[in-house]
Amino acid sequence: MASPSPLLNRPGAVAASGPDEGVAAHYGSPVAEQRALADGRAAVDMSHCAVVTVSGPDRLSWLTTLSSQQVAGLKPGDSSELLLLDISGRIEQAPAITDDGETAWLITEGSHGAELAEWLDSMKFMLRVEITDRSADFAVLGSTARLPESLGAPAVWADPWPNLAPGAEPYTAVAEEEHPGRDWCWLLTVVPREQLERSADLLSEHGTGLAGVWAYEALRVAAWRPRLAWDVDAKAIPHELDLIRTSVHLTKGCYKGQETIARVHNLGHPPRRLVFLHLDGSEHTMPAPGADVLAPKDAGSRESxxxxxxxxxxxxxxxxxxxxxxxxxLVKRKVDPEAQLVVRDQPPAEEGSEEVPEPVFYAAGQELIVRPDAGQAVGRPQGDFLRGRPR
Structure with missing residues (x-):
């Protein structure tokens, strides 16, 4: 994990917590920052992210053999994302990748960088690749518009979400042209870490201010964009999160976890599905990640x-x-798509108190992301959701 960002010393900065510890949640005006970010007038300090480079002539073909994605033909400046899975198809790593013609730049959560570099290094065998954890040397800035070239960025990653990658399939319930992320644009710009403060000053000179990670999170959630640090748990497989669309090539060669990917896609259904929730805004609080989602039989009964x-x-x-x-x-696949859900959040006890606070309930309108019948592609008729989309 990188040291706290020097941008936390900027006026109004309020530190984030959890996976985003080390950078600012906001700089005093969360709503204004979010609007500025959406309009392309702000950048987010993402310097808590990890940066790992893979160089050598075999780098792209090697990463293809290890991962869920086909990146052997990645051209300089192009972007993609890939998944590294365990033997059961569960997600272990989900790095962004861009290549400059000589080096592949992998960007991931700060908590996953060292492990990613170590695992890749253990898998290189006799191939012509070199893996380096560059997190101490480079920081990352996030934005919805391309940042000035004067930053001297060695790499810029453009999020492919939600566009279908080659060999991919959608698991969503909406038509592609109606996907909430259709206008999503997210760029990660790599800058020398020692020049992070100077980079922020240069952005300011160009009319681009700073926004905290809360602004990014709001836009990301609205676009149904899953994130490794929050939405992936120890059981998550790509199908549950609609990550098949951008991170998995369904017909590429063998890789660890491929059997589960193929079996669930062709013959089964993912056990859980990602949903979008509109939460009751009458409370002054919001539930914490990890709060229970309920489908009560009697939505009007607190006891129920x-x-x-x-x-x-x-x-x-x-x-x-x-x-x-x-x-x-993430909810069970068989939860009624029409059900009015309820979120039950258990506030922590006050320090030094043995009294357990009453849970807080939030009405939650459910919007389908992954369809309950997603998967089981074998035998589906032409024109079906997964198999027969017009090409």
Missing amino acids: MAQERPVGRVTSVARHHEAGPIALA
Whole structure:
């Protein structure tokens, strides 16, 4: 994990916590920052991210053999994302990747960088590749518009979400042209870490201010964009999060976890599905990630809600400048898509108190992301959701 960002010393900066520890949650005006970010007038300090480079002539073909994605033909300046899975198909790593013609730049969560570099190094065998953890040397700035070339960035990654990658399939319930992320644009610009403060000053000179990670999170959740640090748990497989669309090539060669990818896609269904939640905004608080999602039999009964067994959990929460409180959640596949859900959040006890606070309940309108019938592609008729989309 990188040291706290020097940009935390900027006026108004409020430190983020959890996976975003080390950078600013906001700089005093969360809503204004979010609007500025959406309009391309702000950049987010993402210097808590890790940067790992892979150089050598075999780098792209080697990464293809290890991962879920086909990146052997990645051209200089192009961007993609890939998944590294365990033997059961569960997601372990989900780095962004761009290549400059000589080096592949991998950007991931700060908590995953050292492990990613170590694992890649253990897998190189006799191939002509060199892996280096460059997190101490480079920082990352996030934006919705391309930043000035005067920053001298050695690499810029453009998020492919939600566009279908070659060999991919959508698992969503909406038509592609109606996807909430259709206008999503997210760039990660790599800059020398020692020049991070100077980079922020240069941006300011160009009319681009700073926004905290809360602004990014709100736009990300609204675009249904999963994130490794929040939405991926120890059981998550790509199908549950609609990551097949950007991170998995369904017909490429063998890689660890491919059997699960193929079996679920062709013959089964993912056990859980990602949903988007519109949260009741009448409370002055919001539920924490990890809060239970309930599908109560009697939505009007507090006793019923308290006794109901959870059908899932909240993964990401944000307050959007237009949509209000929103969230992503993973729920059981068979949860009724029409059901009015309820989020049950258990506030922590006050320090030194043995009294357990009463849970807080939030009404949650459910919007389908991954369809309950997603998967089981074998035998589907032409024109079906997964198999027969017009080409």
